[in-house]
Amino acid sequence: MAWVKWSQVLLPYESGGLNVITLKLKNLSLLTKWWWRFLTNENTFWVRVIKSIYGKSGGLSCISTPPDNELKKFSGRVWTSIIKIEQPLTKLGVNLSNDFFKVVGNGMDTSFWNDKWVGELSLKEAYPRLYRLESSKDVSVADRVGFADNSIVFS
Incomplete structure (x- = not known):
C-alpha cells in the first residue's frame, strides 16, 4: 500500500x-x-x-x-x-x-428596499435614513416603479 x-x-x-x-x-x-x-x-x-x-x-x-x-x-x-x-x-x-444580484423582471418578486437591484448596495443600505422613514418596508419594486410613455415613474 x-x-x-x-x-x-x-x-x-x-x-x-x-x-x-x-x-x-x-x-x-x-x-x-x-x-x-x-x-x-x-x-x-x-x-x-x-x-x-x-x-x-x-x-x-x-x-x-x-x-x-x-x-x-x-x-x-x-x-x-x-x-x-x-x-x-x-x-x-x-x-x-x-x-x-437580483434580477428585477416584472418587479413583483424583488424587494424595493432589501434586494440589490440597482447599484452595488440595496436601497436600504444606500439610503438608511429614507428606509427608516418608510412606512411599507416590505414593498416590491413593482409597487414603487412603473412605466409611462417609455420612461420610469416612481410612485
Missing part, C-alpha cells in the same frame, strides 16, 4: 496532486448553488415555500447584517444554514453579497 499525504492529494494536477477538493469546500459550493437557484427560480414550489416561511427575500436580505434577530426563530433549520454560508465564504475570499 502506498501512503500519500492528504495535502498532496488536494493539489491540482499541474502541481502533482489528484485535484481533489476538501469536503468542506465542496459542501460550500453546493450550498452556494442553492442561493443561486433561489434567486433565479422564483416561481418554483420550493422557492414559494421558503418565501412563505422567511419572507419575500427568503432571509437572504440578512446577509449584509448578522443574522441574529430575523433568523433566531428559525435556528437549526436547513435553509438557515444555507443563509449563513456567507460568513465562511467571506473568510475564503468569496463575497456573495457582491457577487449575487
Whole structure:
C-alpha cells in the first residue's frame, strides 16, 4: 500500500496532486448553488415555500447584517444554514453579497428596499435614513416603479 499525504492529494494536477477538493469546500459550493437557484427560480414550489416561511427575500436580505434577530426563530433549520454560508465564504475570499444580484423582471418578486437591484448596495443600505422613514418596508419594486410613455415613474 502506498501512503500519500492528504495535502498532496488536494493539489491540482499541474502541481502533482489528484485535484481533489476538501469536503468542506465542496459542501460550500453546493450550498452556494442553492442561493443561486433561489434567486433565479422564483416561481418554483420550493422557492414559494421558503418565501412563505422567511419572507419575500427568503432571509437572504440578512446577509449584509448578522443574522441574529430575523433568523433566531428559525435556528437549526436547513435553509438557515444555507443563509449563513456567507460568513465562511467571506473568510475564503468569496463575497456573495457582491457577487449575487437580483434580477428585477416584472418587479413583483424583488424587494424595493432589501434586494440589490440597482447599484452595488440595496436601497436600504444606500439610503438608511429614507428606509427608516418608510412606512411599507416590505414593498416590491413593482409597487414603487412603473412605466409611462417609455420612461420610469416612481410612485
